Amino acid sequence: MKIIKEISEMHEYTAKLKKRGHSTGFVPTMGALHEGHLSLVDRASAENNKIIVSIFVNPTQFGPGEDFDKYPRPLKKDLKMLKETRKVDCVFTPDRDMMYPPGAASYVTLENEMANVLCGASRPGHFKGVTTVVAELLNIVKPDRLYLGQKDAQQALILSKMIKDLHYNTEAVICPIVREKDGLALSSRNAYLTPEQRDTAPILYKSLQMAESMVELGERSAETIKKEIRRKIKESGVEIDYVEIAGTEDLAPAEIIAGNVLIAAAIFVGKTRLIDNTIIKI
Amino acid sequence: MKIIKEISEMHEYTAKLKKRGHSTGFVPTMGALHEGHLSLVDRASAENNKIIVSIFVNPTQFGPGEDFDKYPRPLKKDLKMLKETRKVDCVFTPDRDMMYPPGAASYVTLENEMANVLCGASRPGHFKGVTTVVAELLNIVKPDRLYLGQKDAQQALILSKMIKDLHYNTEAVICPIVREKDGLALSSRNAYLTPEQRDTAPILYKSLQMAESMVELGERSAETIKKEIRRKIKESGVEIDYVEIAGTEDLAPAEIIAGNVLIAAAIFVGKTRLIDNTIIKI
Numbered sequence: 001m002k003i004i005k006e007i008s009e010m011h012e013y014t015a016k017l018k019k020r021g022h023s024t025g026f027v028p029t030m031g032a033l034h035e036g037h038l039s040l041v042d043r044a045s046a047e048n049n050k051i052i053v054s055i056f057v058n059p060t061q062f063g064p065g066e067d068f069d070k071y072p073r074p075l076k077k078d079l080k081m082l083k084e085t086r087k088v089d090c091v092f093t094p095d096r097d098m099m100y101p102p103g104a105a106s107y108v109t110l111e112n113e114m115a116n117v118l119c120g121a122s123r124p125g126h127f128k129g130v131t132t133v134v135a136e137l138l139n140i141v142k143p144d145r146l147y148l149g150q151k152d153a154q155q156a157l158i159l160s161k162m163i164k165d166l167h168y169n170t171e172a173v174i175c176p177i178v179r180e181k182d183g184l185a186l187s188s189r190n191a192y193l194t195p196e197q198r199d200t201a202p203i204l205y206k207s208l209q210m211a212e213s214m215v216e217l218g219e220r221s222a223e224t225i226k227k228e229i230r231r232k233i234k235e236s237g238v239e240i241d242y243v244e245i246a247g248t249e250d251l252a253p254a255e256i257i258a259g260n261v262l263i264a265a266a267i268f269v270g271k272t273r274l275i276d277n278t279i280i281k282i
Numbered sequence: 283m284k285i286i287k288e289i290s291e292m293h294e295y296t297a298k299l300k301k302r303g304h305s306t307g308f309v310p311t312m313g314a315l316h317e318g319h320l321s322l323v324d325r326a327s328a329e330n331n332k333i334i335v336s337i338f339v340n341p342t343q344f345g346p347g348e349d350f351d352k353y354p355r356p357l358k359k360d361l362k363m364l365k366e367t368r369k370v371d372c373v374f375t376p377d378r379d380m381m382y383p384p385g386a387a388s389y390v391t392l393e394n395e396m397a398n399v400l401c402g403a404s405r406p407g408h409f410k411g412v413t414t415v416v417a418e419l420l421n422i423v424k425p426d427r428l429y430l431g432q433k434d435a436q437q438a439l440i441l442s443k444m445i446k447d448l449h450y451n452t453e454a455v456i457c458p459i460v461r462e463k464d465g466l467a468l469s470s471r472n473a474y475l476t477p478e479q480r481d482t483a484p485i486l487y488k489s490l491q492m493a494e495s496m497v498e499l500g501e502r503s504a505e506t507i508k509k510e511i512r513r514k515i516k517e518s519g520v521e522i523d524y525v526e527i528a529g530t531e532d533l534a535p536a537e538i539i540a541g542n543v544l545i546a547a548a549i550f551v552g553k554t555r556l557i558d559n560t561i562i563k564i
Contacts, residue, residue, distance in 0.1 A: 015451070019301060021301055104447040105443070106413070106447035107390070108417075109389055110388050111388070114387075135417075139450050139451070142424070166390070166418050167421045169421070169424075
């Protein structure tokens, strides 16, 4: 497993892969790896013959007052996990100053409502940071396929659109959410939770399961379903950031459940912000 | 000379070039080709073994009321010129709807003052259109080297910065201005000029040459030089858009002539906007 820090070395490495006709699967991460990330590596391994993982805590996607400084960075543990449990060909671990040298001022932005709703409403500028860093990573890694988790559904949909709009020769592959036994979606931020908060956190997924049942039983009013989700979450005493139901194409708010809809929610368990979602196809 | 209209076909074509180890030089144009464009092709040919030219009149870099509709599109003549006078391997001629499919909303923007001064002040949004289309073209063509004319000095400097900021594996090569015998910089927009206007147009370069002489004779005040340029242009009865002197690094306004400075001007001859510039190294 090659570990590359320098962008110029990555350019050389990926040029060699292209020359040798390899197909490359790319899993961008912010580190603090868990089974969710590993599931993306597994999917990439099934579909490509060279696997590249990046580990970079991207400053531009954190807002002021968010958890950039305290975001976990267990780099050694991450590298060990990748090396010992999976066949990864290369891990790209750039520095902040390499990705954003002093004076860097170029951004990639999806300028439509997709980036302003849901997490975009709660975290202004967040998705601009995400599209910019992923564009940079695509320019450096030039993968055939990019693996994204449905856990960050809005991010995955926005990146898929950015890739299409800007004509990257990369296929975005969105992979299922990996969950703990009690349903809590795996997230690096789960590490922030106290044991008590950890016990409360599964309410997020339970409320989404309830929504799925409501739809299965015939409920089609988005408002009614959102109200029920809110009620259920509030019962457990945690704070709601948002509960939304939107079309998966454009993330426009849905009034009735029809076609493909995303039911997404964000909550604060203590100071820790957790997100989860489910996609329903009617 | 291969002519490719489809983006997916370009992806296949450039993947093959990479696999075969070719170096590729890319000349993006809006067509209406002249010796200026051909000089970029010549430089590209000297430095690469495969040459790709694109012809695409990019709607997003034209403002409302600008000349997008009447911009010349002599595609057959352009292709004939390339085929008969140069060794070009591939010409990429996409449609508007391919480059910007309905609903496309992703943009690449240089968010600093470089994009807001000089032509950026006169043409709001212009450089956002330029950086977006060139990012798209780089994603499609993936060249080793990109050839840009110094005629559009601000554009060349902004694109060089965008390429560096976003870590494209492409070297931006800025090539000298090609001029008519009387000094007028070659431009597709020169075709708009009436014979009388054509006679007046060289005043733009003459005023820049005068500025060069002033600097050679020891003048170091940017204000004094700009005043003289303006005076000289006004004498000939044409309208001035701007006359600016700026550092070539960041295009920040220069008060004294020192280091590398760009002296740039834009004028209206009738309704036709012409630009020209000179770079002075002290």
